Amino acid sequence: MSNTPVAPRRTLTLRDVSEASGVSEMTVSRVLRNRGDVSEATRERVLEAARSLGYVPNKIAGALASQRVNLVAVIIPSLSNMVYPEVMTGISNVLEDTGLQPVVGVTHYVPDREEAVLYEMLSWRPSGVILAGLEHTDAARAMLENAGIPIVEVMDIDGPAVDSVVGISHRRAGLEMAGAIVRAGYKRIGFLGTMMPHDHRARKRLDGLEEGLAQAGIQLADREYYSGGSALLKGREMTQAILARTPDIDFLYYSNDMIGAGGLLYCLEQGIDVPGKLGLAGFNGVELLEGLPRRLATMDACRLEIGRIAAEIIAGKRSGGIVGGEVVELTPKLQLGDTIRKP
Amino acid sequence: MSNTPVAPRRTLTLRDVSEASGVSEMTVSRVLRNRGDVSEATRERVLEAARSLGYVPNKIAGALASQRVNLVAVIIPSLSNMVYPEVMTGISNVLEDTGLQPVVGVTHYVPDREEAVLYEMLSWRPSGVILAGLEHTDAARAMLENAGIPIVEVMDIDGPAVDSVVGISHRRAGLEMAGAIVRAGYKRIGFLGTMMPHDHRARKRLDGLEEGLAQAGIQLADREYYSGGSALLKGREMTQAILARTPDIDFLYYSNDMIGAGGLLYCLEQGIDVPGKLGLAGFNGVELLEGLPRRLATMDACRLEIGRIAAEIIAGKRSGGIVGGEVVELTPKLQLGDTIRKP
DNA sequence: TAGAGTTATGGTAGCGCTAACGGTATGCAA
DNA sequence: TTGCATACCGTTAGCGCTACCATAACTCTA
Numbered sequence: 011m012s013n014t015p016v017a018p019r020r021t022l023t024l025r026d027v028s029e030a031s032g033v034s035e036m037t038v039s040r041v042l043r044n045r046g047d048v049s050e051a052t053r054e055r056v057l058e059a060a061r062s063l064g065y066v067p068n069k070i071a072g073a074l075a076s077q078r079v080n081l082v083a084v085i086i087p088s089l090s091n092m093v094y095p096e097v098m099t100g101i102s103n104v105l106e107d108t109g110l111q112p113v114v115g116v117t118h119y120v121p122d123r124e125e126a127v128l129y130e131m132l133s134w135r136p137s138g139v140i141l142a143g144l145e146h147t148d149a150a151r152a153m154l155e156n157a158g159i160p161i162v163e164v165m166d167i168d169g170p171a172v173d174s175v176v177g178i179s180h181r182r183a184g185l186e187m188a189g190a191i192v193r194a195g196y197k198r199i200g201f202l203g204t205m206m207p208h209d210h211r212a213r214k215r216l217d218g219l220e221e222g223l224a225q226a227g228i229q230l231a232d233r234e235y236y237s238g239g240s241a242l243l244k245g246r247e248m249t250q251a252i253l254a255r256t257p258d259i260d261f262l263y264y265s266n267d268m269i270g271a272g273g274l275l276y277c278l279e280q281g282i283d284v285p286g287k288l289g290l291a292g293f294n295g296v297e298l299l300e301g302l303p304r305r306l307a308t309m310d311a312c313r314l315e316i317g318r319i320a321a322e323i324i325a326g327k328r329s330g331g332i333v334g335g336e337v338v339e340l341t342p343k344l345q346l347g348d349t350i351r352k353p
Numbered sequence: 354m355s356n357t358p359v360a361p362r363r364t365l366t367l368r369d370v371s372e373a374s375g376v377s378e379m380t381v382s383r384v385l386r387n388r389g390d391v392s393e394a395t396r397e398r399v400l401e402a403a404r405s406l407g408y409v410p411n412k413i414a415g416a417l418a419s420q421r422v423n424l425v426a427v428i429i430p431s432l433s434n435m436v437y438p439e440v441m442t443g444i445s446n447v448l449e450d451t452g453l454q455p456v457v458g459v460t461h462y463v464p465d466r467e468e469a470v471l472y473e474m475l476s477w478r479p480s481g482v483i484l485a486g487l488e489h490t491d492a493a494r495a496m497l498e499n500a501g502i503p504i505v506e507v508m509d510i511d512g513p514a515v516d517s518v519v520g521i522s523h524r525r526a527g528l529e530m531a532g533a534i535v536r537a538g539y540k541r542i543g544f545l546g547t548m549m550p551h552d553h554r555a556r557k558r559l560d561g562l563e564e565g566l567a568q569a570g571i572q573l574a575d576r577e578y579y580s581g582g583s584a585l586l587k588g589r590e591m592t593q594a595i596l597a598r599t600p601d602i603d604f605l606y607y608s609n610d611m612i613g614a615g616g617l618l619y620c621l622e623q624g625i626d627v628p629g630k631l632g633l634a635g636f637n638g639v640e641l642l643e644g645l646p647r648r649l650a651t652m653d654a655c656r657l658e659i660g661r662i663a664a665e666i667i668a669g670k671r672s673g674g675i676v677g678g679e680v681v682e683l684t685p686k687l688q689l690g691d692t693i694r695k696p
Numbered sequence: 697t698a699g700a701g702t703t704a705t706g707g708t709a710g711c712g713c714t715a716a717c718g719g720t721a722t723g724c725a726a
Numbered sequence: 727t728t729g730c731a732t733a734c735c736g737t738t739a740g741c742g743c744t745a746c747c748a749t750a751a752c753t754c755t756a
Contacts, residue, residue: 023711040735047734071417073741075712095435096432132409134413156407240641242641395705413741415743415744417713
């Protein structure tokens with residue numbers, strides 16, 4: 011067991027540093043925050059004292075006194091696939107050199123948990139909130155509106171926003187995919203997705219897809235849902251199931267790339283003619299796809315970019331929209347890859 | 354632009370609720386924290402007032418007054434692969450019903466950033482710290498030792514710890530893999546990994562591997578490193594490169610499953626006899642592997658479990674080791690899969 | 697009816713820090 | 727000399743909440 015030489019009797023305060031260096035607490039505070047005029051000599055003395063004592067400032071007290079908190083609340087549905095960690099990465103990258111700190115809360119796609127997490131986070135009086143989606147409980151929406159800090163809803167722009175929004179139109183993503191499918195001449199389309207009543211983005215993509223197909227007089231031929239487990243494996247299983255049930259299907263639209271990749275691997279193993287007899291497409295543009303035997307058609311959800319811009323709005327780094335919400339619509343590019351026939 | 358009906362002039366305090374409900378601030382505080390005796394009638398009145406005002410408590414003030422903070426600092430190297438998000442998930446799951454909140458900091462495998470992030474987090478006076486690895490700067494170690502709160506170093510147990518440790522022995526993981534490779538009769542072994550001077554766990558696995566091979570009189574035949582980019586794709590490219598450079602190689606040990614999976618897909622496409630002519634193994638036990646055409650040999654790094662146990666230690670949920678560090682060694686199980694010859 | 701216990705509420709004094717302002721010392725132009 | 731910057735440092739008064747103790751109003755006993 012490793013022990014400290016001197017048992018730290020009690021947590022250190024500014025007063026300890028001030029006594030050790032022979033100046034007032036105020037001056038120590040100034041030195042440690044690089045604020046106000048302090049002579050070079052005193053600065054050195056204070057820093058030396060703080061260092062040798064091992065003093066760590068108490069931001070709780072500081073925040074209470076200054077009414078300034080360098081935390082940004084980030085509320086996301088899940089950490090179980092790469093989507094949200096990637097948004098987080100975008101956020102982190104920007105916040106890193108602003109003195110702001112992200113604090114993450116996870117909702118598991120449950121509205122009531124989102125409300126609870128939001129309440130918890132707001133009670134730390136963060137200087138901004140970034141959260142996924144536009145759908146919230148009434149109470150959550152009220153809290154956001156009354157918080158008096160910048161709010162950025164990310165991922166999705168199809169709906170009314172509280173303040174700022176950064177994302178893509180999932181409805182339009184579905185629509186465009188439908189267009190590409192129709193143009194390529196596919197007729198019997200199947201949808202494969204997650205069984206999540208609260209995954210509004212996936213639902214909107216499906217809505218868009220159906221609308222687009224309807225414009226060409228086509229109805230969805232079949233659908234298949236899963237929950238839990240390894241997405242890649244589920245993709246295989248679902249593909250097998252839907253092909254068995256509806257053999258004449260000629261296109262499969264997956265609600266994410268992971269199950270799409272599983273489906274692709276399955277089809278290749280079965281010797282199915284992709285994209286000739288069967289077209290495939292996913293959604294997200296995950297890095298993983300680049301290493302697959304064939305490039306799955308997909309649309310990039312711009313996750314890094316979304317995180318970056320959201321963080322910039324919170325950090326006040328974007329010109330314009332200081333007051334009032336800013337709406338940033340990113341446009342995902344359809345990547346046809348090798349799993350949709352060329353028209 | 355959606356507006357609140359009444360512009361919130363100024364942030365609400367306990368006093369507002371107290372005035373609205375006609376009781377003292379103290380009583381309001383008691384109601385909102387479910388602490389102490391309050392009559393049912395007053396409780397109702399207070400809750401109603403708080404609700405209708407939209408009051409959100411100020412934990413900053415509360416924490417300062419009570420000297421209690423419900424935050425747990427979690428410091429990890431990266432969010433770019435599933436490893437750490439999965440540890441996070443384990444942590445979250447346990448903390449969720451303890452009233453504790455994880456706060457995440459990312460170091461990008463840079464020791465100085467770890468030190469900076471730690472300093473930042475300690476200044477919020479969290480009630481515990483969970484951080485990856487045993488290697489820290491001297492200053493960071495000193496801060497940890499003086500913090501006076503439970504510290505849990507996770508992932509790795511090969512080395513001296515500050516307080517508690519939960520993890521696996523990466524050295525032994527490498528050793529065991531070497532044993533399996535040798536027993537299966539492979540002779541010319543190659544290693545493929547990341548180019549990260551500070552990824553100590555990967556290094557320790559390699560050390561263990563080399564030691565194990567040396568016991569059988571075998572030296573590593575070749576090695577290949579990468580950085581950045583899509584791991585799956587890199588796995589392919591590296592495999593191609595190493596096979597071209599050292600054609601007589603008969604086993605490839607990958608430092609993670611993602612590049613291993615890329616290598617596996619490449620080998621299958623090339624029609625290479627796996628595991629007959631060429632054996633493959635990765636590390637981590639990622640969920641992804643289940644959907645692959647063939648099961649890659651791997652060792653589970655017990656990430657969820659590590660997160661869970663670490664959080665339990667912080668939450669004081671584990672019997673015993675309240676005082677003094679607890680050392681929890683998990684033992685990853687070698688899964689031979691279909692890419693190592695049966696002896 | 698005093699005394700002692702119970703339950704429900706309020707008053708007071710900080711928690712450790714910073715905003716705002718005040719004071720002192722020094723320099724330099726008028 | 728006065729006036730007035732400027733540089734440096736200290737004093738005071740909270741920030742919004744909770745720990746701790748006091749108090750009030752009611753029991754219930756002997």
